[in-house]
Each structure stands twice: as C-alpha cells, then as structure tokens.
Amino acid sequence: MGTTHSSETNLDEVCQKLKSGHFKNVVIMCGAGISTSAGVPDFRSPSMGLYFKLKKYNLPYPEAVFEGSYFRQDPKPFYSLVRDIFPQELVPTPTHRFLALLHQKGFLRRVYTQNIDGLEFAGGLPEEKVVEAHGTFHRCHCSSCQKTFSLPWLQNEIFHPERNDGVPKCDCGGVVRPDVVLFGEAMPSRFFDLCNEDFERCDLLLIFGTSLAVAPFNGLFAKVGGDVTRVFINRTKPGSLGVLSRILGLGHRVSLSEATDLIELGDCDEKVEEICSKTGWTEDLSMIPISPIKMSSNIDS
Numbered sequence: 001m002g003t004t005h006s007s008e009t010n011l012d013e014v015c016q017k018l019k020s021g022h023f024k025n026v027v028i029m030c031g032a033g034i035s036t037s038a039g040v041p042d043f044r045s046p047s048m049g050l051y052f053k054l055k056k057y058n059l060p061y062p063e064a065v066f067e068g069s070y071f072r073q074d075p076k077p078f079y080s081l082v083r084d085i086f087p088q089e090l091v092p093t094p095t096h097r098f099l100a101l102l103h104q105k106g107f108l109r110r111v112y113t114q115n116i117d118g119l120e121f122a123g124g125l126p127e128e129k130v131v132e133a134h135g136t137f138h139r140c141h142c143s144s145c146q147k148t149f150s151l152p153w154l155q156n157e158i159f160h161p162e163r164n165d166g167v168p169k170c171d172c173g174g175v176v177r178p179d180v181v182l183f184g185e186a187m188p189s190r191f192f193d194l195c196n197e198d199f200e201r202c203d204l205l206l207i208f209g210t211s212l213a214v215a216p217f218n219g220l221f222a223k224v225g226g227d228v229t230r231v232f233i234n235r236t237k238p239g240s241l242g243v244l245s246r247i248l249g250l251g252h253r254v255s256l257s258e259a260t261d262l263i264e265l266g267d268c269d270e271k272v273e274e275i276c277s278k279t280g281w282t283e284d285l286s287m288i289p290i291s292p293i294k295m296s297s298n299i300d301s
C-alpha cells in the first residue's frame, strides 16, 4: 500500500494483457465524466460543470447544494437544481458498455462509481458488480418516517413545485429525498464491506472520468498493490482542478503521477474505442445490449 507504482508499461501493453486474459480482477473507479456524453453535466469542468452554474440558487458556496446539513436547513436549491437538469431519457455511453464488456469477458471484479444516474446497470452490469459509493437517484425515502417512494412519484412532485412549495413531502410532513449521499453523510456500508478485499485482489485499476477531488472515494486508488498498473483516463490530469475550482475549494489534491501511473488524457468514450480497437473487441463492444432509462413521461397535471 502506498508503494511506488511502476508504469514502464503503455496502453498497448495493457491492451495486450487484457486481450490475453492476464488481468482477472479488473477494478474500475469512475465519476461524472463517463456520463457527460449521455447529457449529464459533471461538477467541476470549468463553465460546463454544475458548480459553475449555481449563481441563481443563491448559495453561500457551490458545494452547499450537495451538503447534508444545508439540505436539512433548506432543500429548495437542491430541488430547483434537479428540476433544471432532470433528463427525459438516459442512454448508456460506450464507456458504460465497456464496463459490461469486461464483465461479460469475466475480467471485472467491481465498478466503484460516484455517479447516481444508474447508467452502469442500464449498460448491462448486474447489481453485485457495482458499488454506488454516493448512492442513487433511483430510490427515495422520507427523511422523517423513512417511508419509501418511487422515482416516478418523486419526479411528479419535483415538477409540481406549486403544490409543495418546491419540496416533495411525505404524508407525515417529512421531506422526501433521493437515496444519494450528500456531503457529510455516511457512505453505504457496501462500500466499506467490499473495498479492502476488492482493491487487494485488483490486478488492473482503470479510473475513468473523475477529478478524484472527493474523499474518501479518491483514496481508493492508493489501496492497490505496488505492482498493479493504474490507468487514469480523463480529459484533465488527476488533481488538476483549475484555478477557479481551487479558489472555490472544490476538492483535494491526489498523487497519481505521470512518472508512476499511466495517464491517458482525452475523452473516455474515444479511449474506450481505442482500447477495443487494440484488443480486437470493437465488435464485441457494439454487441453489448443496452436499456436506456426512460424517465416517467406521465406527469399528471
């Protein structure tokens, strides 16, 4: 743990080893960057990221909108934001398909995702292969009596702010909220139950579409053995949050480095296509069946 990672290796070698079945316990860490091509905005990309578009919500600082303590005090900005970005339909991206392809080939140990959009499952992964470290938007509950509600019910409430003063409420009067992990709240026990053994067993770590700015998730990459290749695929370098993000305090530095890790800068869907071309899996990738997530269209009036 915490030892030097040797990366004399390059993407060609990683792909040859993947193809030959050398890696049997591939672990994936991913974040919002794998869903941007499905139309879900990320958080910290300058100008496009959510944290740069929050002026109208009148927040004390951008991350407040996803803070548990702020939500309990005033859930309205959270729901206003959700109303503004709620998608009609979510279609898994080539990167989501690639995760399912690794599973289909029998090489995938686990996917650790920070995303709450459920696209890993729509891309074809079974429940047991995914750890949703920051929860999910697809289930919700009353924060007072814990009664559960369906996503269509929540969506209906979200789009009728005139009925509920902009905040979905349970019959008991409690605020209903999705099962997402807000800042300051506990991560799911499944994360802690599985991560030690998964990262100990991991023989290839692929990190896709995340700034690695948020702890404790961003500490996971340091858990793999010193001889395990770590490949970081992202538009920007790990820890390169940009001046504005740093001024706004949007995250922590991490210590992946070009000297010791394989850092592949670029669009993750394009990198997935490159990997599949090098492994000869292009056709296999295109055959992965996907089930787009249709958000309820029957909102009553």
Ligand code: OAD
Binding pocket: 030, 031, 032, 033, 034, 036, 037, 042, 043, 044, 045, 049, 066, 114, 115, 134, 181, 182, 183, 209, 210, 211, 212, 213, 214, 233, 234, 235, 236, 266, 267, 268, 269
């Ligand atoms: P960020 O917005 O911090 O990082 C997303 C990264 O993906 C950025 O570095 C982008 O450059 C990169 N990116 C965007 N589109 C890409 C693409 N098509 N191909 C390759 N790279 C791309 O999002 P996360 O790292 O997921 O937590 O953020 C982590 C956590 O911070 C979230 O789960 C959320 C947030 O606050 C909570 O709300 C608790």
